[in-house]
Amino acid sequence: MKRKVTLKQIAKELDVSISTVSKALRDSSEISEDTRQKVQAFAKLYNYKPNLIALSLKNKKTKTIGIIIPEIVHHFFATVISGIETVANERGYNVMVCLSNESFDKEVINMEMLANGSIDGFILSLSKETQAKRDFHHISEVINQGMPVVMFDRVTNDILCDKVIIDDSLAAFNAVQSLVNKGYRKIALITTVDYVSVGKLRTEGYLQALRNNDIEVVQNRIVKIEDIDQCSEQIEDLIANQDLDAVFAVNELFAVTAIKAAKVNQIAIPKDLAVIGFTDGIISKYSSPSITTVSQNGIKMGGKAATMLIDRLEAKDEEEESYKTEVIETELVSRESTPEL
Amino acid sequence: MKRKVTLKQIAKELDVSISTVSKALRDSSEISEDTRQKVQAFAKLYNYKPNLIALSLKNKKTKTIGIIIPEIVHHFFATVISGIETVANERGYNVMVCLSNESFDKEVINMEMLANGSIDGFILSLSKETQAKRDFHHISEVINQGMPVVMFDRVTNDILCDKVIIDDSLAAFNAVQSLVNKGYRKIALITTVDYVSVGKLRTEGYLQALRNNDIEVVQNRIVKIEDIDQCSEQIEDLIANQDLDAVFAVNELFAVTAIKAAKVNQIAIPKDLAVIGFTDGIISKYSSPSITTVSQNGIKMGGKAATMLIDRLEAKDEEEESYKTEVIETELVSRESTPEL
DNA sequence: CTGAAAGCGCTTACAG
DNA sequence: CTGAAAGCGCTTACAG
Numbered sequence: 275m276k277r278k279v280t281l282k283q284i285a286k287e288l289d290v291s292i293s294t295v296s297k298a299l300r301d302s303s304e305i306s307e308d309t310r311q312k313v314q315a316f317a318k319l320y321n322y323k324p325n326l327i328a329l330s331l332k333n334k335k336t337k338t339i340g341i342i343i344p345e346i347v348h349h350f351f352a353t354v355i356s357g358i359e360t361v362a363n364e365r366g367y368n369v370m371v372c373l374s375n376e377s378f379d380k381e382v383i384n385m386e387m388l389a390n391g392s393i394d395g396f397i398l399s400l401s402k403e404t405q406a407k408r409d410f411h412h413i414s415e416v417i418n419q420g421m422p423v424v425m426f427d428r429v430t431n432d433i434l435c436d437k438v439i440i441d442d443s444l445a446a447f448n449a450v451q452s453l454v455n456k457g458y459r460k461i462a463l464i465t466t467v468d469y470v471s472v473g474k475l476r477t478e479g480y481l482q483a484l485r486n487n488d489i490e491v492v493q494n495r496i497v498k499i500e501d502i503d504q505c506s507e508q509i510e511d512l513i514a515n516q517d518l519d520a521v522f523a524v525n526e527l528f529a530v531t532a533i534k535a536a537k538v539n540q541i542a543i544p545k546d547l548a549v550i551g552f553t554d555g556i557i558s559k560y561s562s563p564s565i566t567t568v569s570q571n572g573i574k575m576g577g578k579a580a581t582m583l584i585d586r587l588e589a590k591d592e593e594e595e596s597y598k599t600e601v602i603e604t605e606l607v608s609r610e611s612t613p614e615l
Numbered sequence: 616m617k618r619k620v621t622l623k624q625i626a627k628e629l630d631v632s633i634s635t636v637s638k639a640l641r642d643s644s645e646i647s648e649d650t651r652q653k654v655q656a657f658a659k660l661y662n663y664k665p666n667l668i669a670l671s672l673k674n675k676k677t678k679t680i681g682i683i684i685p686e687i688v689h690h691f692f693a694t695v696i697s698g699i700e701t702v703a704n705e706r707g708y709n710v711m712v713c714l715s716n717e718s719f720d721k722e723v724i725n726m727e728m729l730a731n732g733s734i735d736g737f738i739l740s741l742s743k744e745t746q747a748k749r750d751f752h753h754i755s756e757v758i759n760q761g762m763p764v765v766m767f768d769r770v771t772n773d774i775l776c777d778k779v780i781i782d783d784s785l786a787a788f789n790a791v792q793s794l795v796n797k798g799y800r801k802i803a804l805i806t807t808v809d810y811v812s813v814g815k816l817r818t819e820g821y822l823q824a825l826r827n828n829d830i831e832v833v834q835n836r837i838v839k840i841e842d843i844d845q846c847s848e849q850i851e852d853l854i855a856n857q858d859l860d861a862v863f864a865v866n867e868l869f870a871v872t873a874i875k876a877a878k879v880n881q882i883a884i885p886k887d888l889a890v891i892g893f894t895d896g897i898i899s900k901y902s903s904p905s906i907t908t909v910s911q912n913g914i915k916m917g918g919k920a921a922t923m924l925i926d927r928l929e930a931k932d933e934e935e936e937s938y939k940t941e942v943i944e945t946e947l948v949s950r951e952s953t954p955e956l
Numbered sequence: 957c958t959g960a961a962a963g964c965g966c967t968t969a970c971a972g
Numbered sequence: 973c974t975g976a977a978a979g980c981g982c983t984t985a986c987a988g
């Protein structure tokens with residue numbers, strides 16, 4: 275077992291000072307060619323690598339990004355992490371990932387933990403509970419300490435910081451409009467409770483699209499799901515008992531659950547009922563029939579968030595004061611579940 | 616903007632030494648009740664939190680775990696991370712996640728980066744390329760430096776360390792046996808190339824099950840996929856041109872692709888062809904028909920890996936020398952795709 | 957009971 | 973050209 279070698283040890287072996295070793299390794303012009311080569315050769319031989327923790331302490335920056343998301347077993351969030359990771363790596367950063375599990379307390383604890391020196395900045399998406407409570411003091415506190423934060427997807431207007439979002443309302447509008455264009459009129463909505471920011475916006479887009487087309491909004495065709503694990507009954511009830519020709523679901527799970535419910539009730543998809551979802555994940559792609567969805571492009575969102583954060587970290591201090599909100603383009607991916615009527 | 620407060624600042628404000636502040640905050644008995652209360656009150660007021668980087672340097676441990684996995688947009692791996700995260704958090708650890716993207720070079724670079732002081736130990740699953748090359752020097756090097764490593768799922772016998780696996784061969788055997796028990800005989804196999812350790816083992820289980828039941832192994836019924844992104848053609852060819860009554864696929868994607876291929880060829884699932892998959896992910900659950908699978912329980916694997924790693928990290932030094940390999944139980948989750956024949 | 961000193965592993969302004 | 977010193981933020985054995 276050969277422990278990692280330090281500057282101190284190299285210095286001792288070579289009988290020079292630590293400073294000399296440090297400078298030699300960093301190609302300082304202060305050091306003679308001779309010494310430099312000797313030191314570098316020795317360092318290479320012993321596979322010297324600087325201790326990153328020591329550098330972090332010295333430089334007051336860790337070159338790591340903290341990510342806080344509600345859950346990771348979730349295609350969209352996994353995709354965002356992947357996007358962050360790619361950009362972060364390219365620019366020499368690592369990532370620490372913490373999960374809030376949709377809990378306010380865990381979100382707060384994780385933020386405080388990471389804020390104590392472990393990272394240079396945050397990328398985060400709010401937990402449901404945080405959105406319900408509307409308590410964001412943990413975030414403003416971190417920002418106040420001078421640590422940059424980029425929020426994505428589940429954001430809030432109560433905090434001023436960089437943000438990366440999609441135009442949820444417009445994307446939903448377009449999705450519903452596409453159904454209308456194809457001849458559908460009796461369009462149901464399966465959405466989340468209103469405090470989930472993106473759910474609310476998508477609901478607004480749905481309503482707007484109906485209104486724009488002079489289609490009556492029927493309350494019985496709108497289902498708001500509180501707990502995703504128990505959405506089946508509500509959805510089955512909707513599918514079985516309402517007169518519908520299409521369903522717009524604000525996520526994949528609701529969409530595929532609607533399809534299952536239709537099957538149970540002998541309703542053929544897409545012949546008797548068209549379905550459109552949100553978030554272009556693996557379910558939509560491999561479902562039979564495959565499901566038309568609004569694609570969020572998590573890779574791009576993650577990449578953009580990472581770029582914004584790192585740009586801010588590396589900006590020459592106080593320059594670039596103003597916060598930006600980037601809107602990532604969405605795209606309607608047409609598949610089998612939404613034929614022309 | 617109020618920057619985080621340090622011991623030094625508190626000491627200055629209170630006109631005592633840094634050592635006194637440090638001890639007071641840690642409830643040292645050396646400090647008078649008076650001073651302690653004064654210091655603690657002040658610290659609370661200014662929301663003092665020790666700088667974790669400084670502690671890491673001082674204590675030579677970071678309380679963070681490095682995770683290196685092939686990809687994160689993958690239900691099983693996301694599940695494992697979730698399991699690791701839960702246990703790590705309970706025990707006061709954070710996690711840094713790096714992705715190899717199935718590349719040997721990225722795996723090496725990431726390991727070296729994290730090994731330079733950022734973490735206390737690794738949890739990793741090998742990239743495909745690493746498994747193909749059979750080059751594990753980066754891992755043995757890290758272990759040699761005294762940093763514990765726990766491998767999971769995609770492991771190798773060439774490295775001695777703690778491991779968490781499932782019995783891939785047995786699980787595959789059981790899956791195929793269940794098909795045989797239900798009356799299926801013409802069972803195809805969709806698997807990976809042999810250098811992927813788990814693919815190879817699952818293939819062996821399949822072969823063993825056929826042999827045990829005196830069923831002839833037909834080479835044309837076995838397809839080995841190199842590149843998962845282009846698996847459709849090979850799978851369609853298999854489904855369209857071979858005389859089959861069931862398919863065993865070594866992952867979800869192959870299973871659902873087989874179902875798609877069957878539909879294209881007017882083969883009814885499960886009436887004309889039964890399908891069984893591996894990894895109990897979201898696709899299997901929501902596919903229509905839903906797919907019977909071997910459940911790997913990534914949460915449990917991740918949790919176990921984290922427990923083993925942290926136990927080793929916290930063991931009183933050199934005690935507990937021997938490495939263990941934990942085998943996580945799998946379970947056959949019966950769904951619609953495999954009725955009795 | 958309090959504080960100066962040494963040390964974790966590094967960098968860099970400064971003295972010689 | 974080389975090295976001692978100070979410092980990043982903390983802890984702790986030791987002296988007073």
